[in-house]
Amino acid sequence: MESSKLLSKINKNNLIISYKLLNDLLFIEIIFFLLALIGEGLLPGTVTSHVGFSKILIAVGITILAVFYIGNEAGIKLAENKINKKTAILLIFILIALLFVSLIKINLILNIFITFLAIATGYFIYKLLLGEN
Amino acid sequence: MLPDFTRQILMDQKKYGSYKKLQAFLYLLAFLSAIYFAYLILFPSAYFAYNFSTPNSLKNTVISPRDSEGNYLEHGQIDAADKLVFDAALAGNYGQAKIELAMDKASENPEDSEIRARKSFQSFFYPEGDPIKVENAVIYKINDDYYKLTDGRLQKFISQNAYSSRYDESAASIADSKILNQYPLDENMIGYADGTLLSYGISAYVVSSGKILPINNTVTFSAMGYNWKNVIPASADEISFYEKDKLFTISSPHPNGTIFTASDTKKSYLVENGKKNSIPSSEVLNSLGKTGPVDVSAKSLETIEACRLKKEILSLRTYSCEIPLEKFSGLIGKDYEFQLNSNKEIKIDKINVTFKKQISWDNFKATIRDLINKIMANYGIEQTA
Structure with missing residues (x-):
């Protein structure tokens, strides 16, 4: 009984760390997306010749979904x-x-x-x- | 100090310390990725490919894989006595070229076969032909129009500029209009000399074999070694005199009529029908087209780098090797010619060539300059030379 409580506490702590890290990852991806947009706005092809916008957006989308999923799993409810x-x-x-x-x-x-x-x-x-x- | 976007979530101090370490690692990874991405943009690689199973594909950017006689290699089949020759055209200086050959199942093993590389212009690699001879033309100037007497017929020049692209003013003898009654008038008129650069509106063209080839962009123009000072503004009538041929891109060879002058030996050549014919004297050179010659390096024909094919570690039938290109950095030209001499009966499915830029201050400055020029061209800002 004690061990399962400890395990769930460890898991919850790990989930919270993952949640916080995913938020950081989302921030990094959005900054990258913004810089890519500015680069493409200045000179089309500069960024997309190396990495397509669709790939960046898919990465952002997956991160957002992961943030929601792990937030729910960890029971995190943030004030608006x-x-x-x-x-x-x-x-x-x-x-x-x-x-x-x-x-x-x-x-x-x-x-x-x-x-x-x-x-x-x-x-x-x-x-x-x-x-x- | 890294930001914490979820500081409302409380954690014990030990776990928070672990999070901060992982966060620092994540930001370090992001920073390294940003540096790598900047490297890809600032020191870009150039890729060329050719697939023998789809010879007409637009994805084939390696120029005309052929045998030593210039014949197309059907299905990538090369005889033991023959060799494979192909080109790749690109602007800018690169440090290394990696050549990969994906062999067919039926092919012999090309391990240790030598690939040799040279750098110049495709047309300058042409075999040398006979020296050019001076043409003794009979030209009349009648009422500001120019006529050439050819086989008993008078051929009219389309304009004075067209005449001046071929001959000096002193070459024409002033004649009375009565001469027009002495000889029949040929219905075919004479245009600009082959190799002449023309402009009309925002487009530039190169004249070749009675046609004009539209130059696709300024990168091609510069890479071909042309000079903007040699471009002649043409009228609508002059442009409409010509049939427009296919687009002249960086992959195109210099057309018939191009004059090359070697900056190191001062020898000049005229490109004609797959040969470069030497021009024996400056008088002959002056009698040819008045468009300034394209500079080349004579030593580029003898400057060779080579590598030997080795099997790729994680591949069944791909062989590759890397050729350093530093030796070519001072040579004029945009074309790299590769020759494979295997002495074996081989069959190639695909050719891949990757040009890699070296990290250097000069390359960095060149890329930044190039990016600024492209941004300026994109927004229609006038560029100074």
């Missing part, structure tokens, strides 16, 4: 985090820059218009799906 404003602003800025750069070869006014339209559409979809009401 508020969105970090600084990170959100940085990510939105990168998103806008990538969108703008992808349309660089078209007319500048049309580029700005399409970028603005995409941002507005994204914002309203966000409000519709994740808004408080």
Whole structure:
């Protein structure tokens, strides 16, 4: 009886360590994905000639699933985090820059218009799906 | 100090210490992976392949595997008395080339067979032909138009620029328009000299055998040893005079009409129908096309590196060897010619060639320069020479 308790404690500790490590891995993968996106935005083919985006996204997806699975197994329930404003602003800025750069070869006014339209559409979809009401 | 994204989860001190160690190891792995990835981008390898079972595949990037006579090797079959010759074209300096040959089941063992490599331009590897002779042309200038008298018929040049690409202004004798009644006019007009570089809009072309070959990009243009100063802007009429031939890529040999001048021996050659014909004097050179010659290194024909094939450890029928390329770094050219002399009846299924860049400050600077140029070209930013 005592030994099974000890075993489950060891297992739980290992699960928690795995959970924390998977969170670190997810962070590393997202940073890599972001850098890959910026690299590809600047010069198409720089990253994808070595590793495809699909592979990075599959790795990110598997890590997210593993985080959920191990979190459930270990009974980890985290309080909902508020969105970090600084990170959100940085990510939105990168998103806008990538969108703008992808349309660089078209007319500048049309580029700005399409970028603005995409941002507005994204914002309203966000409000519709994740808004408080 | 590494971040802890899940610091709400409490653990005992001992386990937390283990986690921190594992976390440090994970970040170290990520850092090493990032360095490896940067290495792949900054010191890229170039891959070339040829599969004898799919000779028309676009994936075949090794250039024309052939025997010593230049004949295509059916199914990769090479006689004992013959040898395999193939090329690979690429821009930039590489430190090593690994050649892998996947042999057919029916093939003899090519172990210890020698593979030799040379670097120059494909057309400069052509056998030497007869020396070029000066052509004594009779040319008339009638009312700003130029005519050449050939076999009793007058052939008109499509433009003054086309005439100037072939002859000096002094070569034409000014004549009266009455001469047009003396000789019949040939319906075939004369265009630019073979090897002339033309531009129209944002496209550049090289003239060869009455056709124009569109150059696919600036990398090809530079790798071919061409100079932007030699490009002649052509009019729409001049361009429409020619039939467009297939795309001129980095894998293409220099076409007929190209003039090579060896920077070390000062000897010049004219490429014509698979031969390089020597140009005996500067007078003959001046009488040929006015497009500046392409520089080559005469010693590149004698500068050879070699390696001997060994069986790959984890393969049944693949043999490989590595050739160091440092010896070729000072030589002009974009083509590496490989020759396999096995003295055995062999049959090859696939050829793979991998060019590896060495880690050096010069290669690093060259890659960074190349990346900046590509980014600038991608965003349409004007580049200075």
